Amino acid sequence: MSKLELKNISKRFDGKSVLKDVSLVVNEGEMISLLGPSGCGKTTTLKIIAGLVEPDSGDILLDGESILDVPVEKRGTVIVFQDYLLFPHMTVEENIGFGLKMAKVDKAKRVKRVREMIDLVQLTGHEKKYPGELSGGQKQRVAVARALAVEPRVLLLDEPFSNLDARLRESMREFVCDLQRKLGITTILVTHDREEALMTSNKVAVMLEGSIEQFGTPEQIYKKPASLDIANFFGEKNYIEGTIENGMFKCKIGKFKANHNISSKVKAMIRPEEVELFPKSADTGVLGKVKRKKFAGDRIYYTILVNDTEIRCITKSEKDFKIGETVAAKIDFGNVVFF
Amino acid sequence: MYKWLKPYVLLLPAMMVILGIFIFGLAMGLIQSFGYFPVVGLNKITLKYYREVLTDKTFLSSLGFSFYISLISSIMSVVIGVLLAYSIVQSESKKGIEKVIYKLPIIVPHAVAALLVYNILSQSGILARILYSFGIIGDQSEFPSLIFDKKGIGVILAYIWKAIPFTTMVVYTVLSNINDRLLEVALNLGADRRQVFWYVLLPLIMPSIFSCFIIIFAFSFGAFEVPYLLGPTSPKALPVKAYIEYNNPDLTHRPYSMVINMSLTFISVILVWLYHKSFKLISRYDG
Numbered sequence: 001m002s003k004l005e006l007k008n009i010s011k012r013f014d015g016k017s018v019l020k021d022v023s024l025v026v027n028e029g030e031m032i033s034l035l036g037p038s039g040c041g042k043t044t045t046l047k048i049i050a051g052l053v054e055p056d057s058g059d060i061l062l063d064g065e066s067i068l069d070v071p072v073e074k075r076g077t078v079i080v081f082q083d084y085l086l087f088p089h090m091t092v093e094e095n096i097g098f099g100l101k102m103a104k105v106d107k108a109k110r111v112k113r114v115r116e117m118i119d120l121v122q123l124t125g126h127e128k129k130y131p132g133e134l135s136g137g138q139k140q141r142v143a144v145a146r147a148l149a150v151e152p153r154v155l156l157l158d159e160p161f162s163n164l165d166a167r168l169r170e171s172m173r174e175f176v177c178d179l180q181r182k183l184g185i186t187t188i189l190v191t192h193d194r195e196e197a198l199m200t201s202n203k204v205a206v207m208l209e210g211s212i213e214q215f216g217t218p219e220q221i222y223k224k225p226a227s228l229d230i231a232n233f234f235g236e237k238n239y240i241e242g243t244i245e246n247g248m249f250k251c252k253i254g255k256f257k258a259n260h261n262i263s264s265k266v267k268a269m270i271r272p273e274e275v276e277l278f279p280k281s282a283d284t285g286v287l288g289k290v291k292r293k294k295f296a297g298d299r300i301y302y303t304i305l306v307n308d309t310e311i312r313c314i315t316k317s318e319k320d321f322k323i324g325e326t327v328a329a330k331i332d333f334g335n336v337v338f339f
Numbered sequence: 340m341y342k343w344l345k346p347y348v349l350l351l352p353a354m355m356v357i358l359g360i361f362i363f364g365l366a367m368g369l370i371q372s373f374g375y376f377p378v379v380g381l382n383k384i385t386l387k388y389y390r391e392v393l394t395d396k397t398f399l400s401s402l403g404f405s406f407y408i409s410l411i412s413s414i415m416s417v418v419i420g421v422l423l424a425y426s427i428v429q430s431e432s433k434k435g436i437e438k439v440i441y442k443l444p445i446i447v448p449h450a451v452a453a454l455l456v457y458n459i460l461s462q463s464g465i466l467a468r469i470l471y472s473f474g475i476i477g478d479q480s481e482f483p484s485l486i487f488d489k490k491g492i493g494v495i496l497a498y499i500w501k502a503i504p505f506t507t508m509v510v511y512t513v514l515s516n517i518n519d520r521l522l523e524v525a526l527n528l529g530a531d532r533r534q535v536f537w538y539v540l541l542p543l544i545m546p547s548i549f550s551c552f553i554i555i556f557a558f559s560f561g562a563f564e565v566p567y568l569l570g571p572t573s574p575k576a577l578p579v580k581a582y583i584e585y586n587n588p589d590l591t592h593r594p595y596s597m598v599i600n601m602s603l604t605f606i607s608v609i610l611v612w613l614y615h616k617s618f619k620l621i622s623r624y625d626g
Binding site for chain 1: 518520521523524525526527528529530531534538539542543545
C-alpha cells in the first residue's frame with residue numbers, strides 16, 4: 001500500500017497539450033477513478049505514473065519520494081490494460097508468473113504465488129491454457145492476476161472492463177472491487193463509464209481536455225458538479241434560466257423555493273430523475289403536456305412541454321402517460337444545482 | 340452441377356506441368372535408384388546400390404560435409420539476421436537506408452555470390468592483395484586458405500551472405516507486427532530490455548526463425564553451384580557428388596547418382612515436414 005501524489009504534471013504530444021497541470025492525491029489503499037471522455041488524457045496519465053511516458057514537467061511522488069527517475073521496470077506501478085495484452089506464447093500460469101520470473105523470484109516461491117493468484121481469480125483448471133483458448137472474462141482475470149502477482153505499490157486499471165459484455169462487465173467490476181478492498185492496494189481506475197466510476201471508487205477525478213476539473217467523492221461529483229461541462233458529462237439534464245430573488249427561483253415555468261441565497265441571474269440544472277410525474281388530477285407541481293415518450297423496459301423517458309419549455313424526466317414504467325396527455329410535473333428543487 | 344470440380348479443372352494445366360515433372364522425375368529417380376534402368380541393361384530391382392552408397396565412406400563424409408556447411412550457415416545466418424532485424428526495428432532514424440541495403444544480396448544469384456566470395460577471399464583475392472599492399476602478409480600463400488578448404492569457409496560465407504538478408508527480411512516483418520504494447524507490459528511488469536528480448540520477443544518470432552532456418556538449411560543442403568565453385572575437392576558436398584556421378588560416362592553408374600539424389604530428397608521431405616510443424620506453433624499462439 002502506497003500513497004501516490006501527482007504534482008502539476010503536464011505533457012505535450014506533437015505540440016498539442018495532452019495534460020495540463022494535473023495534480024492528484026491517492027491515499028494508501030484508496031481506489032479512485034479517472035473519469036472522462038475518450039482522448040482527455042486519462043491513459044496518458046496512467047502511462048506517466050507507470051513510467052511508460054515521460055512528463056514534460058511536474059513530479060510523481062510515491063510515499064513522499066519522487067519516482068520520476070525510477071525506470072519503468074522498478075516503479076511497482078503496474079497497469080492492467082483494456083485489451084488485456086496477455087503474452088500469446090505463454091500459458092495462464094506463465095503469464096501470471098512472468099513478473100516474478102523477471103524479478104528472479106525463487107521457483108518454489110513463484111509457483112506458490114502463481115497458485116495463490118490462480119485461486120484468487122478463480123481460474124483453477126485453466127493453468128495450462130493459452131490466452132487464445134480463454135474467454136474475455138478469463139483473459140481479464142489473468143491480466144489482473146498477472147498484475148497482482150508482483151505485489152504492485154499502485155495498481156493502474158486502464159478501462160479494464162470496456163471490452164466485456166454488459167453482464168460480464170458487471171461481475172468483473174464487482175470481482176475487481178472486492179479484490180481491491182480485500183488486498184487494500186492503492187488503485188487508479190481509468191474509465192469513461194460514469195456509473196462504473198461512481199460505483200467503484202472512493203473518489204472520482206473528472207478529467208476534461210487534459211485537466212482534472214473536479215476531484216471528490218462520487219456523491220459530491222454527482223450532486224454538486226463544479227461546472228456545466230462536468231454536469232453535462234454525467235448525462236442529459238434540464239437547464240432552466242431564471243433569477244433568484246429572496247430565496248425564490250423565478251423562471252418561465254414558474255416560481256419555486258430555491259436553496260440558494262445569492263440574488264442573481266442563474267441557470268438551474270434539474271436532473272431528469274428529480275422530476276416526478278403525476279396525473280393532472282394530483283394537483284401538484286406544474287402542468288405540462290407529454291411531448292415525447294421512450295419506453296426503456298423498467299423506465300420511461302418523457303419530454304414534457306411546460307410553458308414552451310421542454311423538461312425531460314424519467315419515471316418508472318408503471319407511470320404510463322400518453323403523448324398529448326396533460327400531466328403534473330413535480331420538481332424536487334432541494335437537489336437542483338444553480339450555476 | 341459439378342461445381343466442386345471447377346477449381347480442380349482450372350488448376351489442372353498448371354498442376355500437370357508441376358506435378359507431372361515432379362512426380363515423373365521422382366518416380367524415375369526412385370526406380371533407377373533400385374537398379375532398374377533397362378536402357379543400359381539394368382533390369383533387376385535391387386537394394387545393392389543403396390547398400391553400397393550408404394556404407395561408402397566418401398558418401399558418408401560428403402553427407403557429413405553437407406550437413407556441416409548447411410548447419411553452420413543456417414545457424415549463423417539466423418543469428419546474425421535476427422540481430423540485424425532487431426537493430427533495424429530499434430533504430431528508427433536509419434530505418435530507410437538499412438531497409439534497402441540489407442535486401443541487396445537477395446537479388447544477387449548464388450553463382451554470382453560465389454564468384455564475389457572467390458574474388459574477395461581467395462589467396463589471390465582482393466583482401467589478400469590489400470593485406471599484401473599494407474605489408475601485413477609477405478606472400479599470398481600466407482593468406483589463410485578460405486576457398487576450396489576442407490572447412491568449407493568460402494561456401495559457408497557465400498551462403499551466409501545470401502541468407503542473412505532473407506532472415507532479416509522475414510524476422511523484421513514479424514518483429515514490426517508484434518504489438519509494441521506487449522513490450523510495454525513486459526517492462527511494466529519488471530522486465531529489463533534484455534529480458535523483454537529473451538522472454539517476449541524471441542519466443543514470439545521463434546516460429547519464423549525456425550522456418551527461416553529450415554528453408555536456409557534445405558537450400559544449402561541441396562544446392563549445387565556454391566559448393567561446386569567454392570568447395571573442397573574432398574569431401575565433396577552431396578549435390579556435387581550426385582552431379583559428378585550423374586555425369587559419369589558409364590551409364591550403369593546412374594543408380595549410384597540416383598541413390599544420392601533419393602537421400603537428398605528424403606532429407607528434404609523431413610525438412611518440409613519440420614517446416615510444416617513450425618507453422619503449427621504459430622497457430623497455437625494465434626488462438
